[in-house]
Amino acid sequence: MPRYRDMPMDDADNDEDVDTRKLTQEEEDIDAKYPNRPRNTKPSLHFSVLYRELFNPLLANLKKPSAGPKILAQRKKPQEKRRDIINRFITRWRKDVGNDIWPAFRLIMPDRDRERSVYGLKEKALGSVLIKVMRISKDSDDAYNLLHWKQPRIGGSSDAAGAGDFPARCYDAISKRALRTEPGDLTIDEVNDLLNQLAEDSKNHLPVLQEFYTRMNAEELQWLIKIILKQMKVGATEKTFFDCWHEDADGLFNVSSSLKLVCWELCDPEFRLNVSDKGVKLMQTFQPQLAQFQLKSFDDVVKKMQPTETDKVFWIEEKLDGERMQLHLNDDGKFKFWSRKAKDYTDHYGSSVDDEDGTLTRHLKDAFKPGVRNLILDGEMVTWDPIEDAIVAFGTLKSAVIAQKTDDPSAHRPFFRVFDILYLNDTSLINYTLKDRRNALLGAIEPVSRRLEIHTYTEGTTVEDIKVKLREVVAEASEGLVIKNPRSLYSLGDRNDDWLKVKPEYMKEMGENFDLLIVGGFYGQGSRGGGRMSSYMCALKAQDGRFYSFCKVGGGFTAQDYNVIRHKTEGKWHPWNPRKPPTEYIELAAGQAERPDEWIKPEDSLIIAVKGASLGPSDQFKTGVTLRFPRFMKLRDDRSWESALTVTEFYHRKRNMEQAQEENEMQVEHRRAKKRVRKTLKIAGADETVDPVSVNNDHLFDEMDFWIMTESSKPRKSKAEIEGMVKASGGKIFQSDAAAESIKCIADKSVVKVLTLKKKQIEVIRPQWIFDCLDSSYLLPVEADRHMLYIPPGSEDKFEGTVDAYGDSYSRDITVEELEKLLQESGNIKLEDEDPVSQTDISDLKEEISELDPPIGWMFQHVVAYLDTPENATRNNISASPEEILNAYRQSRSRLDNHNNMSLLLCQNLLDFGNGRVVVDFEDPEITHIIIDYEDRTRVKAIRNLLRMRDKIPRVTLSDWVEESWRDQTLLPAENFPIESS
Known part of the structure; x- marks a missing residue:
């Protein structure tokens, strides 16, 4: 496809001169902004070099070939080889092209390139254009496979390879009808020019993709599609590329979010940034600090937050359900908003307090205290519903921005919750503690209700503090919590243990x-x-x-x-x-x-x-x-x-x-709950009213008649409440026993009415039976001890068979209180005609069960485990002799019971519960598994050297194997939890 600089000369010379002047002006603007930018002196490399010498070798490096011990010892580690591949490419670029590597880096890391606008192409739309480019029928198998790329491929093969992998599906279709078999002649610069055109004309993608199709082979097009979709997985992270390019590259990207700036400012490997260049800068987006994923337990979270014995306080914040946003304000009163991915949202929220199109800034005239000239705030942009007076679920920000332009006071609105300040009055605050930054934030912000407010926190020191707060946010349907260390500094672009996220899905009781x-x-x-x-x-x-x-x-x-x-x-x-x-x-x-x-x-x-x-x-x-x-x-x-x-x-x-x-005291005040006026339900004959009960067993008590005489004592329910529950479940309420036949008389106390029924030899049932039926959603048989207040003489046999000899119900789950009582009384119960269970019986039962899926209690019956201890990790290294390691194992094993590593102690307990066997002697020939913790990887090689001479070599596996098997209630393959020797 012709570009403006490739157009032939004709009578429209004046038009071409205009284009040339535009190009020159653009270059002058770039030179003014980046006076020291490098310039390549030689032609760009071909695009094929990029994937042949970089992408493909990096992917091949992910596949580790099997080799003997000597070969493995001589072979470089994958991370070393990965750096060698990248360094070779960078060296060739500097030698054959020049010091400006930005054209290559924006193809290697397309998701980090902020200079090029979006293409407006996703998989289905791209598939539709490719069908037109290749001129294939929409009814063909290949067309169907492109448009339904998540589904198994049809036609020619039943193999489902490539399903869910759109670039692979495209390669499958293109390779059959590619115009070139050898790599094309497109250079990296030309590919960038075409991609710029693709982004500029979002409504007409066909001409550009047609040129790509004409000048590339199938493999090149497959990589090109990955670049367009920004789905580049080449076996190396962006940090690895940055570190290979320049020592300060990752730090500069974290404070600028500009790939171009990293490439142009750090083109000289000998040049080093000043300390001031590594901090946040006003009106320049940065990579924010992120919260680390939750650790294994709340105990681990608390330990991470309490490095010293003197100060154990940590902060607990609600995790907001919105979009991470940074706000910049300069001395001229100009605002800038950027998302976590450095997307500019200033047009959405406003560039100044006078911006009438801004949905947020026009309300912030009084949001900053006197003396504040400039600042950078870090927070979360959420959607606020002024009618409900509550935060709306994630995904509604765009509609809220549109709604605010109507000036409807009841419409959803953007609401900025600030939790950090990183810059104030020409001073970077990232090297100050979180506690000090919070003090600066309080001194700079004047909250604007439901527009811009400071996010609150709760101080905690214990696990219970976290649990209480988590119960609160779960009750409010919130995202979760973020636990922060108030003594920590701000880590740009990092995810570390100073901020830990805790989500309710990890709380089992919730x-x-x-x-x-x-x-x-x-x-x-x-x-x-x-x-x-x-x-x-x-x-x-x-x-x-x-x-x-x-x-x-x-x-x-x-x-x-x-x-x-x-x-x-x-x-x-x-x-x-x-x-x-x-x-x-x-x-x-x-x-x-x-x-x-x-x-x-x-x-x-x-x-x-x-x-x-x-x-x-x-x-x-x-x-x-x-x-x-x-x-x-x-x-x-x-x-x-x-x-x-x-x-x-x-x-x-x-x-x-x-x-x-409510019963476990887990319900808290719902600050955001809307007050509602509820209608009352009147019960015939009752002297009080009761709110309607939200029972949905609508037909549980159909065709049944009840006379409720008293309230219940445990759980405490009024007479009217019980009547409401029965009526809501289909039952009929009467006020005497003569009103209906087979009426169920309900009472929890021996009042006068009950005494009258006793004289008539009529059964009286406790309200507990109603509650149990509603809880189980079934009509349960009545149990004598639990459900009956009065049993007429001679009717005792009616209730036999509802519980066992211990009092445990056959038809419902036992309660905690019943279980305690059962355990206390079980020692006094003697069962008749019970023969003792012999070892032969147990062996026979084990043999029968071994042919089926064993129950969890026998899961580890064939496991003989030796538990390695992390004490050896600090005392031994992989260079220690086998004899030294063995002696250290014997010494440390005797202290396992007192060891602070809960993971290995948990493994020991689980193995015991699962009928496994834990041995003390490392030389025991019956050992089937050696279980090691994550911290002990450095000694694995020495352990395996010790085991090489054994006839039966145990498997060395992670402690997670035991825990995951117990959690999934099945013996998982130990090979799924491998440990590499280091």
């Missing part, structure tokens, strides 16, 4: 398992691709027999889980047709954005147990409610599709969860 039916599947992409389902849509059973969409679950599955589900449902899936959805089986929400790629009939499907951190409203699912942070727990082979959780049962369990939170 979750609730739901048995849900799979009704749809979504194809994965990238590493989760391959034409297989990576996530599933789950549903609840409605009264009309159909299934209502409830949530999408994609986390928690292992490879084995996917294989089992695929095997059990193979051949039963159907492509989802948006024009003709299977509404006779499945009902989606009217505005549901994500629709499954395939669906399955309920009778052909499976039930899975799903755990969620909390429940929240959602218009993306038919139920109107969905799980936050859903996670797969296990496959429910013991349940048929007909027994899936119903909508009614779900809402009943939702009520139970809310009651459990």
Whole structure:
């Protein structure tokens, strides 16, 4: 495709002169801004050099070839070889082209190039253009494969390779009809010019892609597509490229977010940045500090936050559900807003307080205290609903910006919550502690209600402080927490333990398992691709027999889980047709954005147990409610599709969860909750009113009659409340025993009415029976001790068979109080006609179970484990002799019980519970596994040298193998938890 500098000379010389002047002016502007920028003196390298000498070798380096010990010892480590590949390319560039490597780096790291605008091309749109470029029929197999790239490939091969990998799918189609077999003649500079044209004309991509197709072979085009999609995974991180280019490159990028600046300012390897150049600069975007992912336990979090015994205080902040944003204000009163990915949002939020188009800055006239000339703030931009007076869920910022331009006071609005200040009055604050920066923030900001406010925090010192706050944010349907060290400095572009995020999905007591039916599947992409389902849509059973969409679950599955589900449902899936959805089986929400790629009939499907951190409203699912942070727990082979959780049962369990939170003192004040006026429910004959009870077992007590005579003492419920629960579940309320036949008389105290019934020899049932029925969603048999206040003489046999000899119910789950009482009294119970269990019986039982999947109590029955201790990591190194290491093992093993490494102690307990055996002697020939912690990798090579002479070589594996096996309730392959010798 011709470009302006390639146009032939004709009579329009004046037009060409104008273009030339524009180009010259552009270069002059660049020279003025970057006076010391390098200039390449030689032609650019061909694009083929980029992937032949850089991309492909880096990917090959990821695949570690097998080799013997001597060869492995001589071979360079992957990280060393990775740097050698990059350094060779950079050296060739400097020699053959020049010192300006920006043209190459913007293709190597396209997601970091802020100079080029977006292309407006995603996979499906790019596939449509390629179909036109290659001039293939839209009805052909290749066209279908390009447009349905997540699904298995059709035509010619049943192999599903490339499913979920769009560039690979494109290569498959292009290679059949490529115009070139050898690499093309396009240089890196020419590729950049064409990509600029592609970005400038977002409505007409065809001419540029046509030129790429004409001048590139299939492999070049595959890499080009990765660049356009900004999905470059070449086996090396951007930090590795930066470190190979210049020692200060990563630091400069963190404070500037400019790839061009890094390439131009640091073209000389001998040049070093001043300390002032490595700090944040006003009106220049930077890479913000990020929170580290949560550690294994809250105890670990607290230890990281308390490095000394003198100051143990840490800060607990609510994790906001918005977009990370930095605000810059200069002396002229000009604002700039940048996102975490350095995207400029100034047009959205405003450039000054006088900017009438700005949705935020026009409200910030009084947001800064006198004396503040310039500053940089770090915070979260969220959406605020002024009607609900609450933060709206993530993903609504764009609509809030549009709504604010209507000046509707009730519309959603952008709301900036500030949690840090990095620059104030010409002074960088990144080398000050978080505590000092907070003091500076308080002295600089004058909060503007629901426009710009300082994010609050709570001080903590213990694990319980974290749990209390986490319960609070879960109750408010929040994102989670961020734990911060107030003594820490600001780390640009880093993710470290000074900031730790804690999400509610990690709190076991906050979750609730739901048995849900799979009704749809979504194809994965990238590493989760391959034409297989990576996530599933789950549903609840409605009264009309159909299934209502409830949530999408994609986390928690292992490879084995996917294989089992695929095997059990193979051949039963159907492509989802948006024009003709299977509404006779499945009902989606009217505005549901994500629709499954395939669906399955309920009778052909499976039930899975799903755990969620909390429940929240959602218009993306038919139920109107969905799980936050859903996670797969296990496959429910013991349940048929007909027994899936119903909508009614779900809402009943939702009520139970809310009651459990109250009983465990986990409910806190809902600061954002909207006050509502509720109607009262009048009960015939009652002298009080009661709020309607949210019980959804609508027909549990149908055709049943009740006379409620007293309140209940435990749990404490008034007479009217109990009547409301019965009535809401279909029961009828009467005020005497003569009003109906077979009436159930309910009382918890021996009042006069009850004494009258006793004289008449009429049964009196405690209210506890009603509560238990509602909790289980079934009509339970009445138990004598728990449910009966009065049993007429001669009716005792009626209640036999409801509990065992210990008093444990056959029909419902036992409570904690009942279990305590049962354990206290079990020692006094003697069972008749019980023969002692012999060792032969146990051996026979083990032999039978070994042919099936063993229960969790016998999971490790064939494991003989030696637990390595981290004490040796500080005392031994890999150069120690085998005899020294062995002696050290024997000495340290005797102290295992007192060791502070909870991971290995946990392993010992789990092995004991799972019928495994832990040995003390390292030379024990029966050892099957040597279990080591992450911190002990440096000694693995020495351990393996010790084991080489044994006839039976144990497997050396991570302690995670034991913990993950116990969590998944199956013995996982130990080879999935390898340790490399270092």
